[in-house]
Each structure stands twice: as structure tokens, then as C-alpha cells.
Amino acid sequence: MKVLIxxxxxxxxxxxxxxxxxxxxxxxxxxxxxxxxxxxTANAITDIYYVVRKVAGRDKTLEAIRTLCAILDIVDxxxxxxxxxxxxxxxxxxxxxAAQCAKRSRRTTSSHAMSTTTSAHLFPRWNRxxxxxx
Numbered sequence: 001m002k003v004l005i006x007x008x009x010x011x012x013x014x015x016x017x018x019x020x021x022x023x024x025x026x027x028x029x030x031x032x033x034x035x036x037x038x039x040x041t042a043n044a045i046t047d048i049y050y051v052v053r054k055v056a057g058r059d060k061t062l063e064a065i066r067t068l069c070a071i072l073d074i075v076d077x078x079x080x081x082x083x084x085x086x087x088x089x090x091x092x093x094x095x096x097x098a099a100q101c102a103k104r105s106r107r108t109t110s111s112h113a114m115s116t117t118t119s120a121h122l123f124p125r126w127n128r129x130x131x132x133x134x
Contacts, residue, residue, distance in 0.1 A: 002037045003027070004102040005072065007044040007094075014048070014064050015055045031071050038072040041101050045074070075101050 005027065011017065013024035031038030045065060053061040081100045090096040 002039055002105065003031070004039045004041070004075070004098060004105070005031070005044075006098060007040075007047050010040065010044070010048050010068065011051050014052045014061075028071070039075050039102075039105060040068065040072050041075050041077050041098060043077050043097075075105055077101060 009020070009024045009027055012020035013028055015021075027036075028038070030036040045068075048068075049061055049065060052064065056064070077097065081097060081104060085093060085096040085100040088096040088099060090099065
């Protein structure tokens with residue numbers, strides 16, 4: 001299964017934001033293990049850097065981005081995606097753009113759409129073997 005990872009899911013994990021960090025950890029662990037193919041939009045990387053750098057500093061944040069690039073696929077965002085997202089009936093444009101990229105990348109599910117209770121049922125408990133930035 002391919003999952004488009006919402007920017008906030010990654011930030012939740014890296015910045016250890018409660019109460020979402022545990023579910024974010026499970027999503028990223030599934031990606032790292034290869035059980036799920038995680039996808040993130042290219043524009044999300046700069047947003048992640050901007051937010052996490054304030055918590056963890058430049059060097060730790062860049063190292064986290066290197067790790068993300070090793071375990072996630074990066075999907076480009078083109079002019080067509082930007083324009084098509086405008087026409088989607090979604091109140092949040094950033095979510096619409098992510099949804100458009102997911103739509104273009106066949107058979108991709110957006111992690112933004114998963115509720116906490118749903119993800120708790122879908123993902124097994126993982127040991128915390130990885131460090132967060134925060």
C-alpha cells in the first residue's frame with residue numbers, strides 16, 4: 001500500500017507533538033520497514049524544515065530530512081497539481097494540493113484522512129528504537 005504522508009504527521013513525530021506523535025511513529029515505522037510505501041510531496045520538505053528547525057536546530061533537522069529521504073518517496077508538485085487543487089472541493093488548500101498529488105500518484109492513500117482511532121487499529125505497537133528531534 002502507498003500512503004501519502006501529511007506534512008503534520010512527520011512534524012508530529014520529529015517534534016514529538018502530543019497526542020499525535022505515537023501514531024506518527026507507527027506510520028513512519030511501517031514505511032521504514034517496507035510494509036507501506038510512504039510518499040511525501042516535495043513542497044512538504046521545506047515546510048518540515050521550517051517548523052522542525054525551530055525545535056531541533058538546523059543540523060538535526062537536516063539529518064532528519066536525510067533519513068526521511070531514505071525511507072519515503074518524494075513526489076513532485078507541478079503546475080497541473082497546483083491548478084487542479086484549486087478546483088477540488090476542500091476548505092484547506094494545502095490538503096487539496098496533497099490530495100491532488102495522491103490522486104496523480106495512483107493507488108495512494110492520504111495519511112491525513114486516517115483518524116487516530118483508525119490508525120490505532122491498523123498499526124501494531126512498535127518499540128521506540130528511533131530518536132526524535134525534539
